[in-house]
Amino acid sequence: MSPRVVEQRSDVAAPIDLVWQRVISPEGINDEMRPWLTMSMPRGAAALTIDTVELGVPLGRAWIRLFGVLPFDYDRLSIAALEPGRSFHERSTMLSMRSWQHERSLTPTSDDKTRVHDRITFEPRLLLRPSAGLLRRLLAAFFSHRHRRLARHFG
Template identity: 40%
Template sequence: MAISLRFESTLKSDRTQVWRWITDVRCLRREMRPWLWMSIPFGVRNLEDLDFQPGKPLFTSWLWLFGLLPLGVSKLTLLQLNPGIGFIEQSPMTGTRLWRHERSLETGANGGTRVIDQLTVEPLFAGWLVEGFLKLFFASRHRALRARDRKQLH
């Protein structure tokens, strides 16, 4: 059974700045802490620096719960990468039939940016546990984005 979740945050920073954050792998790792740590090939700094071909894996990443417990691998695969607008990731991942993450940016009130994450996941088992974890994980990711936004503006 598919799990469908949506998360939104409105930031005061403009779309250009937010786009830099969400494609910079260092920012991505900070956004994922403390829940997950993902390996990224040496030298990769930004998703836009990679040879993007829709539907072809960019790289294989190991995923670690709390940076300690191995969860499996993800073959990071983007279907779309639209600078300043968003991306659609649909990656083969351990423990799932389907992992689809759509992240979009919209211009919000007063020139700010709304970040929208839409997830569709079909776990192989323990759907209730996966759903609960994803709710915690993405709520934490959005808190990290809002904190970065506040820090940027001060």
């Protein structure tokens, strides 16, 4: 099975440095995901942000919780590439995904806004492969939700 791709772009009414600080923090990440999901930081990594992790080194399991309570999946979190203030590339495996890549880039626009672009490339594990099309639609809706939450944070 070939990997599936989901992309989402939107403009946020805030300068790039403020948006970057928000999207790399555990608080900002969880705010984007709420109320549907939250994600814990791996043990020993609670004080880290995407800006402060060692590239290519797995951080451990970040548990994904349904409605912020029920753990149902985990992400073996690893940041593969980073351009501070501009972009990151997460490359991980999950309980549900053979491979998971999340690339997020920020670009300043001419009107002091920030364009946020997410590209998610995923390959479900064997048992979930028959539902890959449904997973793609769910992820597209979820990242659209994340972008709306991020934009709402900046008013």
